[in-house]
Amino acid sequence: MADLKATAGQSGRSLAFFFVHVARMARLTGLSLIWIFVAPFKGKKLRWGVTFVQMVRIGVESVPIVGVISFCVGLIIAMQAADQLEKFGATIYVADLVSVTMCRELGPLITAIIVAGRSGSAIAAEIGTMKVSEEIDALQTMALNPIGFLVVPRLLAMMIVVPCLTILSDFVGIAGGFVLALTNLKLAFIAYFNETAGALYAKDFITGLVKSFFFAIIIAQVGAYQGFNVSGGAEGVGKSTTTAVVVSIFLVIFADLMFTMLFYSTL
Amino acid sequence: MNEPIIKIRDLHTSYGKRKILKGINLDIYPYETLVILGRSGCGKSTLLRHIIGLNAPDRGEIIMKDVDVTKASEEKRDEILKRIGMLFQNGALFNSMSVGENVALPLLEHTPQDKSIIKIMMRMKLNIVGLSGFEDFMPSQLSGGMKKRAALARAIAMDPDILFCDEPSAGLDPIVAAGIDQLILKLKTALRMTIVVVTHEMASVFMIADRVCLMHDGEIKFLGSREEMKKSTIPYVMQFLERRPDEDRLDPENYLEELVA
Numbered sequence: 215m216a217d218l219k220a221t222a223g224q225s226g227r228s229l230a231f232f233f234v235h236v237a238r239m240a241r242l243t244g245l246s247l248i249w250i251f252v253a254p255f256k257g258k259k260l261r262w263g264v265t266f267v268q269m270v271r272i273g274v275e276s277v278p279i280v281g282v283i284s285f286c287v288g289l290i291i292a293m294q295a296a297d298q299l300e301k302f303g304a305t306i307y308v309a310d311l312v313s314v315t316m317c318r319e320l321g322p323l324i325t326a327i328i329v330a331g332r333s334g335s336a337i338a339a340e341i342g343t344m345k346v347s348e349e350i351d352a353l354q355t356m357a358l359n360p361i362g363f364l365v366v367p368r369l370l371a372m373m374i375v376v377p378c379l380t381i382l383s384d385f386v387g388i389a390g391g392f393v394l395a396l397t398n399l400k401l402a403f404i405a406y407f408n409e410t411a412g413a414l415y416a417k418d419f420i421t422g423l424v425k426s427f428f429f430a431i432i433i434a435q436v437g438a439y440q441g442f443n444v445s446g447g448a449e450g451v452g453k454s455t456t457t458a459v460v461v462s463i464f465l466v467i468f469a470d471l472m473f474t475m476l477f478y479s480t481l
Numbered sequence: 482m483n484e485p486i487i488k489i490r491d492l493h494t495s496y497g498k499r500k501i502l503k504g505i506n507l508d509i510y511p512y513e514t515l516v517i518l519g520r521s522g523c524g525k526s527t528l529l530r531h532i533i534g535l536n537a538p539d540r541g542e543i544i545m546k547d548v549d550v551t552k553a554s555e556e557k558r559d560e561i562l563k564r565i566g567m568l569f570q571n572g573a574l575f576n577s578m579s580v581g582e583n584v585a586l587p588l589l590e591h592t593p594q595d596k597s598i599i600k601i602m603m604r605m606k607l608n609i610v611g612l613s614g615f616e617d618f619m620p621s622q623l624s625g626g627m628k629k630r631a632a633l634a635r636a637i638a639m640d641p642d643i644l645f646c647d648e649p650s651a652g653l654d655p656i657v658a659a660g661i662d663q664l665i666l667k668l669k670t671a672l673r674m675t676i677v678v679v680t681h682e683m684a685s686v687f688m689i690a691d692r693v694c695l696m697h698d699g700e701i702k703f704l705g706s707r708e709e710m711k712k713s714t715i716p717y718v719m720q721f722l723e724r725r726p727d728e729d730r731l732d733p734e735n736y737l738e739e740l741v742a
């Protein structure tokens with residue numbers, strides 16, 4: 215009985231902690247967005263130099279990995295689809311399946327997961343290390359706001375770069391389907407191309423990009439929040455970095471669920 | 482004397498349940514050098530962090546230049562902070578920036594000056610602390626003492642009105658430590674800075690201090706000029722000056738029990 219009580223108390227506390235974290239993260243996101251969209255009109259400049267450096271680090275440097283993985287995923291879906299559709303002699307519909315899944319779901323999702331692993335963790339580690347070595351305090355005593363100085367350039371870079379990477383992922387994934395169709399399935403280029411073009415609507419593409427924009431915000435903010443939340447030296451930095459990746463992937467998938475319900479559910 | 486530049490009234494603070502500062506009352510006057518002494522862990526760094534508004538107290542007020550920093554809006558506090566320099570106990574240099582960039586950062590952010598002028602100012606500050614030629618080094622390439630001095634250069638980059646130094650000469654060789662004392666005297670006389678220094682070096686206390694504040698266990702035990710300190714008959718002050726260790730435990734049974742408990 216006492217055990218049960220203790221367990222209940224603990225879960226209650228964890229739940230309360232969870233909501234406290236969510237509220238604080240929302241606050242951080244709100245403040246960051248104010249820094250991006252309101253503060254520039256009040257004479258506070260955005261730090262484009264640093265933002266550009268971050269865009270290179272988050273975006274340009276992950277082009278190869280996003281490309282390779284998207285290509286493989288495109289191939290995988292094409293093979294799985296072909297295996298099923300062959301039974302009906304309808305392999306041409308591989309084009310529809312690959313292009314629609316890539317644009318609606320897999321492009322944004324693959325990109326978000328790669329970026330969370332590569333850069334969400336880096337944001338948490340950078341900010342966390344600065345926290346433990348009192349660099350954040352030093353910033354504050356110089357009257358430099360850590361949100362404006364550290365979070366905003368990273369968030370801005372994410373918001374610009376993640377949708378771009380998603381577009382890349384969409385196209386490379388579709389190209390993966392093309393390769394399978396032309397080699398293994400012996401479909402004609404023109405036929406496959408026309409089928410793809412006919413299957414894709416602007417909505418497929420745009421909903422994917424809208425999602426990826428919000429995924430970018432999630433990854434940057436979870437990373438930054440975990441960074442600011444570090445306590446207790448190098449070990450704490452490691453813990454927060456791991457948490458940042460796990461939490462941001464969870465939130466990205468949860469947000470994806472919400473968006474899909476919003477965009478496509480007929481409920 | 483004139484109006485205090487910083488007034489601390491009944492400052493209480495705690496980490497979790499542990500009380501750290503237990504009612505600090507302290508006035509700091511313009512252009513004086515105040516040295517804060519006290520044993521390791523008695524709350525000196527904590528006091529400095531509260532004065533510059535990094536931590537919020539449980540209760541009490543800290544009035545700096547007529548603004549209560551514990552309640553001030555961010556804009557107000559930033560205005561005050563721009564006129565303050567702080568040397569952290571561990572330096573707190575930005576590890577992702579070179580030494581030169583560290584020193585130049587506040588100037589770049591808060592002054593409209595041209596980059597070339599800022600570069601000259603940055604070199605001047607590094608020269609003052611004896612680090613000319615090290616501007617392109619990264620903090621990780623510096624020794625502990627050099628980091629301290631680089632951090633000091635950054636703290637005085639904006640020519641602040643008030644300079645806080647948390648153990649500026651801890652871990653430095655005696656020659657460089659004496660150099661830092663000289664530098665503090667120079668800043669005080671030439672630039673008319675108000676300087677608050679936390680230190681353990683009794684030699685430098687008697688060299689730079691106008692007034693000495695001795696803290697113990699979150700309270701101020703003594704506050705006065707260095708002459709008054711030398712003459713003081715307060716037991717704790719005398720123990721501090723004579724570098725006498727605490728009385729030995731004479732109760733072996735209790736001691737054993739404590740260890741086993």
Ligand SMILES: Nc1ncnc2c1ncn2[C@@H]1O[C@H](COP(=O)(O)OP(=O)(O)OP(=O)(O)O)[C@@H](O)[C@H]1O
Binds near residue numbers: 521
């Ligand atoms: N972030 C923190 N969380 C919990 N306790 C803390 C924290 N920072 C300091 N303390 C506690 O507060 C007390 C005062 O710390 P403080 O750093 O102010 O000491 P100090 O007087 O500067 O010591 P030293 O001369 O060694 O630098 C210490 O006992 C320490 O355990």
Ligand SMILES: [Mg+2]
Binds near residue numbers: 525526
């Ligand atoms: Mg200290």
